[in-house]
Amino acid sequence: MSCQPLQASNMEQLLEGIWKQNPVFVMALGMCPTLAVTVSAFNALGMGLATTFVLICSCTLISMLRRFIPREVRIATYIVIIATFVTLVDYIIQAVSLALYEALGAFIQLIVVNCIILGRAEAHAANNPPLSALVNALGMGIGFTIGLFALGSVREVLGAGKLFGISLFGEHFQPWVVMVLPPGGFFVLGLWLLFFAWLAKRKEAQHGA
Amino acid sequence: MSMQLRASPHLHSGRDVPTIMRHVVYALLPVCAFSIWQYGLSSLALIVTVTLSCLAAERISNKMSGTVNTLSDWSATITGVLLALTLPPAFPLWMGAVAGFAAVWLGKSLFGGLGHNPFNPALVGRAFVQAAFPTAITTWAPAFTPQRFVEFIPSSLTLPLMQPNDITTWVSANMVDGFTGATPLARWKFEHFVYPVEDMITGAASASTGETSALLLLVCGLYLIARKFMDWRIPVAVVGSALLLALAFRLFGGDEYPPAHLVLLSGGLMLGALFMATDMATSPVSPRAIWAYGAIIGTVTILIRYFGGLTEGVMYAILFGNALAPLLDKYLQPKVFGARK
Amino acid sequence: MSGEQPIHFVPPVNSLRMVRTLMLVTSLCGGLIVAVWQWTQPAIAANKKVVLERSVRALIPNAAQIVEYDASAKGVTVAKGDAADGAIRFYAAYDKDGKLDAIAAEGAARGYSDTVRVLYGYRQACECIFGIRVTQMRETPGIGDKIITDPAFLQSFEHLDVSLSPDLKSMFNAVKTVKHGSKQFGWEIDAIAGATITSKAVGRGINDSAQRLLPLLVPHLEAIKQKGGAQ
Structure with missing residues (x-):
């Protein structure tokens, strides 16, 4: 997938990250923030967008510099670039919403070690022109955001009876405490993975028939 | 069941899983009866609800995974009855149903069904609701209230997804002296x-x-031990x-x-x-x-x-x-x- | 060097090129960071101030004006920037007539899963803490987070004795979190049953902060009262 520049159309590339190679549900990458910050839909979206921002900016920049970066120091260069954009997003989130910043905590800084980003940089941006890198990164970013949102919304609905902080079931709702605790993250992720595996299996069976 | 690992030849004892499971259910019946005598309708409804939800969960996972129907091996029934017996009598029925589904799905189906599960499914179900509803699972109701065969403990009939109905007024209305909960x-x-x-x-x-x-449980257990x-x-x-x-x-x-x-x-x-x-x-x-x-x-x-x-x-x-x-x-x-x- | 040996198949590494690339990339990144920092800093500072004032107001409803001070061994000064080493930040709340109403300060201690930060309000008249407000915590929902809502727990802070010993060097009695239901004295905090670790963190955070702050603060209280009137 990485060494065929411009063969796939941009649309296909975009869909690749959102669906076929979804970082959360298919590749199971970036599990640490996926499990840790998805206690609410708002946090999940914030984390997803922050990661998408870092992903797009760093992949585009790396792609622009790709002929200029010697192989021997490429990882160091990528990390410097990724860390820069993580720092920027850290400042920007603080400026936009301190509440979100506190909810996400150390996981903003930890975007730097999210393997999706270094993986995209190494596997795609390093060998492709900027536009292709941008589209690919955007697809992955959206895919990651969707993954986080899928977890965050389920956990918030069951764990607090709310979605985006809006109460869904009235004041007598009984929160499922386990859903906002770490085990809840594993349960919900597992159920989503099960659901996608079941979908894939069913599709396979239909094609076979 | 007494099982010893021995060298061959092996003889079949004529016992299979459904037989053993059925006898475990028999042994649990007196325990269920005693609890219904104590807590009345609420206890009966809880046992029925939890067992039915376990059976439903088993059936759904059979369908989804395309495997044979395993309801008749009695294992889901045992899981349901045992799980109900570990829950407090005033436990809302909808939470009981959640526990039943969690028990069968998280505890058994995901691992591949009976025999592949590393953990006791009933306890997985209970652990799940313990983590999800820590307050409800430590809310106890008094036994032997006079109206127990005609009315439910109020919290049993809580609407799904809602907080358990408060039982303090019910407890004082029943004038249970010295009940501390x-x-x-x-x-x-x-x-x-x-x-x-x-x-x-x-x-x-x-x-x-x-x-x-504890005494009744011991007697029922001794029955199973005596029958090996x-x-x-x-x-x-x-x-x-x-x-x-x-x-x-x-x-x-x-x-x-x-x-x-x-x-x-x-x-x-x-x-x-x-x-x-x-x-x-x-x-x-x-x-x-x-x-x-x-x-x-x-x-x-x-x-x-x-x-x-x-x-x-x-x-x-x-x-x-x-x-x-x-x-x-x-x-x-x-x-x-x-x-x- | 390696190029002089014909048997070597590793292509020569041009270290100059590597250094040049890294330098360029790092300076580019450095520039970006500085630019965004300058751009966002005012907004971040404003955000922090809003959040802080909201907490202080919630604790001290009469506060019309809030002034930040730093207390250190050298005395009490109006705060500028981050608190210096050894100095403790506190907030003096003045009512609409410019009279000093109360002092608020933050204590922090490690709870069950992360640091618990608590803003506490202090009045000289009763030599006591009259209320707290949790500003940051990540305790277990349904258990540890009762420190925000549990009425019996919060009642301990309605009149928590933090009076200083006569020499003004330390508190007469250290603030202490005791087992649920065993509070006897004014300086004790009644822990929440089942959330002892979190309750103790609150007590410890307040005690650590008050033990350091009050001896530095109380001798200068008159000056602080004056300042508020002047501003």
């Missing part, structure tokens, strides 16, 4: 109060639906290690620690030791491993009860034992005759 273990932990023995045997103490009478449907070594090891440890703490630690009879008769020790720890799929098979398994469960139970934040520890102790079972089997397996290390 705390289990014998909790009253020891927080007040150093020693519950009267007769209350813990006749079912007057606050407890989960099926653990109010259950390995007697597991309950003996669990209760024995718990008893020894409790006596040792009492002897050397003094009044800080509860008297040994309180440890034996209260909480879920009997139910867990006789009906949960003995689950064939999740316990070891070689003799030395069985003793070690039982001793670990008994010891962890005591450690959690005495030093943990929770008042009761049988559930986590058994789940812990389940997790260790394959390891125990591996390291404590009998030597093959003639083999050298």
Whole structure:
């Protein structure tokens, strides 16, 4: 997938990250923030967008510099670039919403070690022109955001009876405490993975028939 | 069931899984009957709801995975009944249904069905609702209220997804004197109060639906042991290690620690030791491993009860034992005759 | 060097090129960071101030004006930037007539899963803490987070004795979190049953902060009262 520049159309590339190679549900990458910050839909979206921002900016920049970066120091260069954009997003989130910043905590800084980003940089941006890198990164970013949102919304609905902080079931709702605790993250992720595996299996069976 | 690993030839005993499971259900019926006599409609509805939800979960997972119908092997029924017996009598029915689905899905189906599950499904279900609804699962209701056969405990009929209805007015309306809403273990932990023995045997103490009478549980367990449907070594090891440890703490630690009879008769020790720890799929098979398994469960139970934040520890102790079972089997397996290390 | 040996198949590494690339990339990144920092800093500072004032107002409803001070061994000064080493930040709340109403300061201690930060309000008249407000915590929902809502727990802080010993060097009695239901004295905090670790963190955070702050603060209280009137 990485060494065929411009063969796939941009649309296909975009869909690749959102669906076929979804970082959360298919590749199971970036599990640490996926499990840790998805206690609410708002946090999940914030984390997803922050990661998408870092992903797009760093992949585009790396792609622009790709002929200029010697192989021997490429990882160091990528990390410097990724860390820069993580720092920027850290400042920007603080400026936009301190509440979100506190909810996400150390996981903003930890975007730097999210393997999706270094993986995209190494596997795609390093060998492709900027536009292709941008589209690919955007697809992955959206895919990651969707993954986080899928977890965050389920956990918030069951764990607090709310979605985006809006109460869904009235004041007598009984929160499922386990859903906002770490085990809840594993349960919900597992159920989503099960659901996608079941979908894939069913599709396979239909094609076979 | 007594099983020993021996060299061939092997003879079939004529017993299969459904037979054994059916007899376990028979053995649980008196326990269910006693709890219905104590708590009336609420207890009956809870047992029925939880069992039905376990059966429904089993059926759905059969359909989704495209495997054969496994309802007739009785295992989902046992899971349901056992799970209901570990829940408090005033537990809202919808939470009971959640527990039933969690038990079968998280505890069994995801691992591939009966025999592949590393943990006792009923306890997985209970652990799930314990983590999800910590308040409801420690809200106890008084037994033997006069209206128990015509009315529900108000919290039983809570609307799905809603907080349990408050039962304090119901408790005072029924004028249950001296009802504190705390289990014998909790009253020891927080007040150093020693519950009267007769209350813990006749079912007057606050407890989960099926653990109010240690004596009745013992009798039912003895039936299974006598019919050789259950390995007697597991309950003996669990209760024995718990008893020894409790006596040792009492002897050397003094009044800080509860008297040994309180440890034996209260909480879920009997139910867990006789009906949960003995689950064939999740316990070891070689003799030395069985003793070690039982001793670990008994010891962890005591450690959690005495030093943990929770008042009761049988559930986590058994789940812990389940997790260790394959390891125990591996390291404590009998030597093959003639083999050298 | 390696190029002089013909048997070597590793292509020569041009270290100059590597250094040049890294330098360029790092300076580019450095520039970006500085630019965004300058751009966002005012907004971040404003955000922090809003959040802080909201907490202080919630604790001290009469506060019309809030002034930040730093207390250190050298005395009490109006705060500028981050608190210096050894100095403790506190907030003096003045009512609409410019009279000093109360002092607020933050204590922090490690709870069950992360640091618990608590803003506490202090009045000289009763030599006591009259209320707290949790500003940051990540404790277990349904258990540890009761420190925000549990009425019996919060009642301990309605009149928590933090009076200083006569020499003004330390508190007469250290603030202490005691087992649920066993509070006897004015300086004790009644822990929440089942959430002892979190309750103790609150007590410890307040005690650590008050033990350091009050001896530095109380001798200068008159000056602070004056300042408020002047501003």
